[in-house]
Amino acid sequence: MNRACAALAATLCLLFASGAAADQPVPWQLDLQQPVTPIMHEIKWFSHYTLWFIVPITLFVLVLLIWVVLRYRASANPVPSRTSHNTTIEVVWTLGPVLILLFLAIPSFNLLNAQLTMPENPDVTVKATATQWLWSYEYEGLQTPVGFDSYMLQDKDRAGAGKEDRARYPRLLAVDNELVLPVNKTVRMLVTAAPTDVIHAFAMPAFGVKIDAVPGRLNETWFRAEKEGLYYGQCSELCGKDHAFMPIAIRVVSDAQYQAWLGAAGSDLPAANRQLMAATDQPARAVDVASK
Structure with missing residues (x-):
């Protein structure tokens, strides 16, 4: 029993030891490497932050494409619409991307500024x-x-x-x-x-x-x-x-x-x-x- 506990403790030390950890690419890696600098912490946060925009936009476009294909296919819509203008839609697809880009630009510029501002008196x-x-x-x-x-x-x-x-x-x-x-x-x-x-x-x-x-x-x-x-x-x-x-x-x-x-x-x-x-x-x- 003592020998098993000792082996388990040694294994845990190997898995969770922080003093001699090595960071490198791993098979099937989906995320960024673990951050070990202040800048990389911000980069990883920004990467996850952008997903709150990317995923909904991707799903919305996918649903929109499926809806257009099904709703406006030739068999279901033999007489094509002749609509050439819709003010509401044009306002929405103009303001929507502007707001999204604004929410992305502010933290992006802050991150770039942190990366490019050299600290005084480096060690x-x-x-x-x-x-x-x-x-x-x-x-x-x-x-x-x-x-x-x-x-x-x-x-x-x-x-x-x-x-x-x-x-x-x-x-x-x-x-x-x-x-x-x-x-x-x-x-x-x-x-x-x-x-x-x-x-x-x-x-x-x-x-x-x-x-x-x-x-x-x-x-x-x-x-x-x-x-x-x-x-x-x-x-x-x-x-x-x-x-x-x-x-x-x-x-x-x-x-x-x-x-x-x-x-x-x-x-x-x-x-x-x-x-x-x-x-x-x-x-x-x-x-x-x-x-x-």
Whole structure:
């Protein structure tokens, strides 16, 4: 009995642990990914809000089409109506869409304003440079420079990287070097592409971030992750034959873990990553407990 309770408790820890959750696409996903930034919370709310307009309008148009087909088919209406004007109907189909668009425009503009208004004095500034087909990251404003390339993780390299858990490090989304950022800190992202490259796009669905990476142009966006874990995105602009193999992975950790990683990453990035993985990959420990 005690062993069964222990296994159940370990399973619940795996299912509901929030400290090391990873957000990624799932099979048959119908909704957006779970929001972990203030902007993404607003995006998800707006997505659900628009459904209160989209669903009734769709059903109304469907019913109207069925009614027109049945009521005005040739057999039921052999003499077509010659009506060419109806003031009431024209007023309704003019004012109705205007009111609907007004109810959609106000929260939409508020959301756009929140996305495009850069917070003052961000805690972290990172430059992301896109190249066919990888992402390069540089942490700005540090005494000891920290920068690295991030490639999609190959299956043959999983064992050496300690990333054999495909649930946590999924195929085609996991990378060799994740972008490490602190939780509950404002992050300013500078996004561009190599001067001789093509247009890419930096997209992180759980953060509500999607911004073009254009050669010769520096775009910027921001986010503040509210929950630790691993989060996955991808290049979202068709950029060539390996466009599908250009993932983005962000590891959000506590501020103390971030500072420790940052201090070690400048001199030995692989060692800093291994140490951080040992401290943050909590599900592996839960599995060990359950097996005992």
